[in-house]
Amino acid sequence: MTAGVGSFGNAKGAGGSLDDLCDPSAELLAEAAAAFGLLASSARLHLMWALAQGESDVSALAERVGGALPAISQHLAKLKLAGLVRSRREGRRVVYLVADPDVVTIVRLMVGQLADRRAGADAGAPAGRLRGLGA
Secondary structure (H helix, E strand, C coil): CCCCCCCHHHCCCCCCCHHHCCCCCHHHHHHHHHHHHHCCCHHHHHHHHHHHCCCEEHHHHHHHHCCCHHHHHHHHHHHHHCCCEEEEEECCEEEEEECCHHHHHHHHHHHHHHHHHHHHHHCCCCCCCCCCCCC
């Protein structure tokens, strides 16, 4: 994420608990909100999920995600600008890969939690879906 801030995977810090931490700065919260905002698009979330499985070029990502090539390219450009993905050139191809593995951890956690809730609802437990968010 940001240098000097730590990662989501190390939220406890050096030997402390979450209760020992001070509130994040307004600047840090704004940066986190912007990153979550980028992931609020199901297409970009799907791209992050796909790239978590391994690097890929735009054509393969468009086929996997089911989007038009120009739209997928625009989504990747936004993710790259935010530092969530990076790219490298292989001849004439541009290959994309995850730049921040901690973001993948967050995506997997959220998708996994929602899948568990859905499975619980299928088994007769209350759905527990996120309300007011179209989920």
